[in-house]
Amino acid sequence: MPSPPQVGELTPPNRTLMGPGPTEVHxxxxxxxxxxxxxxxxxxxxxxxxxxxxxxxxxxxxxxxxxxxxxxxxxxxxxxxxxxxxxxxxxxxxxxxxxxxxxxxxxxxxxxxxxxxxxxxxxxxxxxxxxxxxxxxxxxxxxxxxxxxxxxxxxxxxxxxxxxxxxxxxxxxxxxxxxxxxxxxxxxxxxxxxxxxxxxxxxxxxxxxxxxxxxxxxxxxxxxxxxxxxxxxxxxxxxxxxxxxxxxxxxxxxxxxxxxxxxxxxxxxxxEGIEHRWDRHRRMAGALRAGVEAMGVDPVADESYWLPSLTTVRVPGGVDDAAVGDYLLDAYDLEIGGGLGDLAGEVFRLGCMGYSARPANVAFLLSALGDALDRQGATVDVGAGMAAMRDRLAE
Ligand SMILES: Cc1ncc(COP(=O)(O)O)c(C=O)c1O
Missing domain, CATH: 3.40.640.10 (Type I PLP-dependent aspartate aminotransferase-like (Major domain))
Structure with a gap:
């Protein structure tokens, strides 16, 4: 029969969750x-x-x-x-x-x-x-x-x-x-x-x-x-x-x-009020979308059918998507999502939901993603991204 496994106290890493879910719990x-x-x-x-x-x-x-x-x-x-x-x-x-x-x-x-x-x-x-x-x-x-x-x-x-x-x-x-x-x-x-x-x-x-x-x-x-x-x-x-x-x-x-x-x-x-909450998601995710676009990364969904809670962006040419995800986890304790099904390897999925839909998280995600893409050799203008995000948040 097995002897008692030596399992330590539970200490999961404290991640910022900006992927497709789960999100950070309030x-x-x-x-x-x-x-x-x-x-x-x-x-x-x-x-x-x-x-x-x-x-x-x-x-x-x-x-x-x-x-x-x-x-x-x-x-x-x-x-x-x-x-x-x-x-x-x-x-x-x-x-x-x-x-x-x-x-x-x-x-x-x-x-x-x-x-x-x-x-x-x-x-x-x-x-x-x-x-x-x-x-x-x-x-x-x-x-x-x-x-x-x-x-x-x-x-x-x-x-x-x-x-x-x-x-x-x-x-x-x-x-x-x-x-x-x-x-x-x-x-x-x-x-x-x-x-x-x-x-x-x-x-x-x-x-x-x-x-x-x-x-x-x-x-x-x-x-x-x-x-x-x-x-x-x-x-x-x-x-x-x-x-x-x-x-x-x-x-x-x-x-x-x-x-x-x-x-x-x-x-x-x-x-919060449900309509205010819808509006907050649109504003926070809108700032994220504006930021990634200004940085030089393309969103997948047209603005007319874009989903604020989850912005999908194209993996820039030459970038290893899995390496970006690993780097964000290791260096920043930050989770984003990779592509699924027909879009596997082609997109990143950036969540902006619930308690995670707030300025601190959006700014953190943008700067960390910019760093990760830059290290992969992509041409990204992180400063322009941060400025576009800040302008949108100020609207
Ligand atoms: C659109 C959609 N439907 C269904 C599911 C299944 O939910 P769960 O993974 O909680 O079982 C998911 C999970 O991400 C989803 O995004």
């Missing part, structure tokens, strides 16, 4: 996580659950009854949306212009769906005309798309237009707002979204582990009318609502500390 969230645990049906915990749901409705801009955190990361929330809304044999339309659209297809297939795609190049949003053509060609029952594609830094600019196409065809629209909720404008009710899901570790600046979802009343009716229960017992939202809804009966033990964290993260959203 100190108030960390404090909330140090508070005592409660039983999952303790009246004090039930009150906390009610508060979390009310705060989530505020962040999603919705009155949906079925609004709750799923125990797990964003992918668990994603699987809750697809696993419950897709019934075996249904046709599901998903996008091909990013990594997470691809994951939607995998989940829809596991839920028994026939998957068809609507195409756009990586680095560009879906075109509404292509979505309409895909509906005419395939008559899908469910259409999933990504509001904030973390692999490309692209924001799908006109969510209501795409949702309307789905509704004109009597289909359901599932929207991924993993990298936008709490940081980039998202309005579940006004945009008539049927189901949306997110995570806690990006614009909400919480640790991963309790991931928001919301289902409209129309979506709830579809789930409740299913002929067969969804394939996953754990992620069956109708079963989970027995715990998060009025019945308050045991389904699974809530991840107490993650629920506390989410409550505090969402309280910070409510205190």
């Amino acid at each position: 100190p108030r969230v960390l404090r909330a996580m140090g508070t005592p645990l409660l039983g999952y049906l303790d009246p004090a915990f039930v009150e906390i659950m009610d508060e979390v749901q009310a705060l989530l409705r505020y962040a999603f801009r919705t009155d949906n009854d079925w609004t709750l955190p799923i125990s797990g990361t964003g992918s668990a929330a994603m699987e809750t949306a697809f696993g419950n809304l897709v019934e075996p044999g249904e046709t599901v339309l998903v996008p091909s212009n990013g990594y997470f659209g691809g994951r939607m297809g995998k989940m829809a297939r596991r839920a028994g769906g026939e998957v068809v795609t609507v195409d756009a190049p990586w680095g560009e949003p879906l075109d509404a005309a292509d979505v309409a053509d895909a509906f005419d060609a395939h008559q899908p029952d469910v259409f999933g798309f990504v509001h904030a594609e973390t692999s490309t830094g692209v924001r799908q600019p006109d969510v209501p237009a795409l949702v309307d196409i789905a509704h004109e065809h009597d289909a359901y629209a599932i929207v991924d707002c993993v990298t936008s909720l709490g940081g980039v404008e998202f309005r579940a009710d006004e945009w008539n979204v049927d189901a949306a899901y997110s995570c806690s570790q990006k614009c909400l600046s919480c640790p991963p582990g309790a991931s928001p979802v919301t289902f409209s009343d129309r979506a709830r009716e579809k789930v409740l009318a299913r002929e067969e229960s969804s394939g996953s017992w754990y992620l069956d939202v109708a079963e989970i609502m027995a715990y998060w809804g009025e019945e308050r009966s045991y389904h699974h033990t809530a991840p107490t500390t993650n629920v506390y964290a989410l409550r505090e993260g969402l309280r910070l959203v409510a205190e």
